[in-house]
Amino acid sequence: MPPNGPTTGIDDPMERVAIEALIKIVILIGGLMTAAAYLVLLERRMAAWIQDRLGPNRVGIPLTRIRLFGLGQPIADGVKFLFKEEFTPAHVDKFLYWLAPIVIFMAAMAIYAVIPFGSVLPASLGLEGAPIHLVVAPGIDVGMIYVFAVSSIAAYGVLLGSWASNNKYSFLGGMRSGAQLVSYELPLGLGLLGVVLMSGSLRLDEIITAQARSGVWNVLVQPLGFVVFVVAAFAEAERLPFDLSECEQELVGGYHTEYSGIKLMMYLVAEFVHMVTASFLIAILFLGGWHWWGLTGWEENVGWPIALVRIAVLLAKVLALILFFMLARWSWPRFRFDQLMDIAWKIMLPWGMVNVVVVAFWIEFGDRIAAAVGVANPVLMAGTGVVVLFLAWLIATRADPTAADNRPVVVSPGDGPRSAQGGPSP
Amino acid sequence: MKDVDKDIVWVREPELGMAGKSYLSLFVGGFTTTVKHLFSPKQTVESPEERHESPDPLLYRGVHRLNRDEQGRVKCVACFLCATACPAHCIDILAAESPWPDRQKYPESFTIDELRCIFCGMCEEACPVDAIELTSLYDLVGKSREEMIFDKEKLLSVYDQTKDAEPMRTKRMRDEG
Numbered sequence: 001m002p003p004n005g006p007t008t009g010i011d012d013p014m015e016r017v018a019i020e021a022l023i024k025i026v027i028l029i030g031g032l033m034t035a036a037a038y039l040v041l042l043e044r045r046m047a048a049w050i051q052d053r054l055g056p057n058r059v060g061i062p063l064t065r066i067r068l069f070g071l072g073q074p075i076a077d078g079v080k081f082l083f084k085e086e087f088t089p090a091h092v093d094k095f096l097y098w099l100a101p102i103v104i105f106m107a108a109m110a111i112y113a114v115i116p117f118g119s120v121l122p123a124s125l126g127l128e129g130a131p132i133h134l135v136v137a138p139g140i141d142v143g144m145i146y147v148f149a150v151s152s153i154a155a156y157g158v159l160l161g162s163w164a165s166n167n168k169y170s171f172l173g174g175m176r177s178g179a180q181l182v183s184y185e186l187p188l189g190l191g192l193l194g195v196v197l198m199s200g201s202l203r204l205d206e207i208i209t210a211q212a213r214s215g216v217w218n219v220l221v222q223p224l225g226f227v228v229f230v231v232a233a234f235a236e237a238e239r240l241p242f243d244l245s246e247c248e249q250e251l252v253g254g255y256h257t258e259y260s261g262i263k264l265m266m267y268l269v270a271e272f273v274h275m276v277t278a279s280f281l282i283a284i285l286f287l288g289g290w291h292w293w294g295l296t297g298w299e300e301n302v303g304w305p306i307a308l309v310r311i312a313v314l315l316a317k318v319l320a321l322i323l324f325f326m327l328a329r330w331s332w333p334r335f336r337f338d339q340l341m342d343i344a345w346k347i348m349l350p351w352g353m354v355n356v357v358v359v360a361f362w363i364e365f366g367d368r369i370a371a372a373v374g375v376a377n378p379v380l381m382a383g384t385g386v387v388v389l390f391l392a393w394l395i396a397t398r399a400d401p402t403a404a405d406n407r408p409v410v411v412s413p414g415d416g417p418r419s420a421q422g423g424p425s426p
Numbered sequence: 427m428k429d430v431d432k433d434i435v436w437v438r439e440p441e442l443g444m445a446g447k448s449y450l451s452l453f454v455g456g457f458t459t460t461v462k463h464l465f466s467p468k469q470t471v472e473s474p475e476e477r478h479e480s481p482d483p484l485l486y487r488g489v490h491r492l493n494r495d496e497q498g499r500v501k502c503v504a505c506f507l508c509a510t511a512c513p514a515h516c517i518d519i520l521a522a523e524s525p526w527p528d529r530q531k532y533p534e535s536f537t538i539d540e541l542r543c544i545f546c547g548m549c550e551e552a553c554p555v556d557a558i559e560l561t562s563l564y565d566l567v568g569k570s571r572e573e574m575i576f577d578k579e580k581l582l583s584v585y586d587q588t589k590d591a592e593p594m595r596t597k598r599m600r601d602e603g
Contacts, residue, residue, distance in 0.1 A: 049465075050460050051463070052466060052468050052470075053469065054468050054472070327457065327461070327464075331456035331459070331460040332453070393448060394448075397444055
């Protein structure tokens, strides 16, 4: 086969694919770890600013007085974690105790095999003369299923760690986390289902391309699905106001109470990467991925400027979402655990189902109705989407399923259970 | 549990209105507060470069000082009221007959263990002659425990250091009428 692109001296096509993938893995892991370190710094600075403080602004270049706005802080943090004593309590299950952080960290990183961090690089660079897809494993048809499967493994990391720690606080945190992760998988999946119906594919790059092709982001046509997915993503990432499993005030640190040193760092980094993953997914599924009207186009073959603009647009959307995650942390109080479960099962799950039904209806009959009415299908969908969101919210508000009657119930002989004050429970 | 107990009153949470139940007001309110504070001026004092300035140095409870009178003598009359009032028992006074005609006793030695002190200000409250006062000096360091036991000379020297910035309470009260 005569080589189309620059000669590389590597003839075996499989070898080329492997090398391409390895280069992408190195870039992705390096970029992700660096980004995570600096996002931790950003989170600490933002937390400080919101609390009217300045935050860590002193660590700069070592042995000099140059401060660089505290940009050396992540390195100092990392070094501190590495050199800290790694204490293994005597009462833990050693094997699982070691395994748990590895599991959660591996799972958090493995998700990025299918998450695109841009669109494509131009064909002129491609080893095979084809454009390079900015995904580690391009063309996986079940990309979304893979994401869900791998992100569910994170629950194992949490549960294993909490169980192996042999500590009541850890165990409580782990149980909460397990229940929470399992519950919120459902609304997350339902929120996704509407998107999959719209684009007709489980491939993340195809989902983006579908939105770019029509120029209609999924958030516009199914706002209800967007709300469900964002709330579920917050819960899956265990960020406030859904961080019941590690709330410092009641559970010390939740499932990583007994961890220290590099193992604790793996837990913390994994959690942080979960948040970044959630931001990526929201941006890709609902906010059009790398698409911006009039800037990026949707074609497969692009030149360098468009390719770079697409990367910048995607990363800007992700950064904006991460900032929202960080602001949300300080804006709203934590839910009580029963409220958390009520939100998942009594509000988000029905909302997700309603959204799927509405989207399916418009995909099946939308074109015919649009032709009959004389309005474009996306406009109709967006209109109904807003109406459905409003109605769903109104019904949830009226029904108020999270209100709990927590008065103790007394049972007297010969009498059925009734609440202490008598009268019907609300 | 007895369900007939008339003394038990079950308090119920106040009912939320539609806006409260819909979570929207909380959502908007929380977010507005956060964003407002994100851009508001910061309270942090960058310590080694800047110093925290107490809004009223006479209210701040920092390192003690022993005041001098107009002739430069220690004002203390060794009445032991401060040592009695001290909840941490950090004041140690050795009284002796006064060399001056206007009082009977004076402290031959007067030591305060600054490491035991809890800076509650009770000594200042108890003192009938305004001899012991707390200054607004807060960065109190030493290399050994012994160094942190302040004797009479040291406490008087704290007065010499701070008398200009922080006049005695009696003087200030006189000035302000």
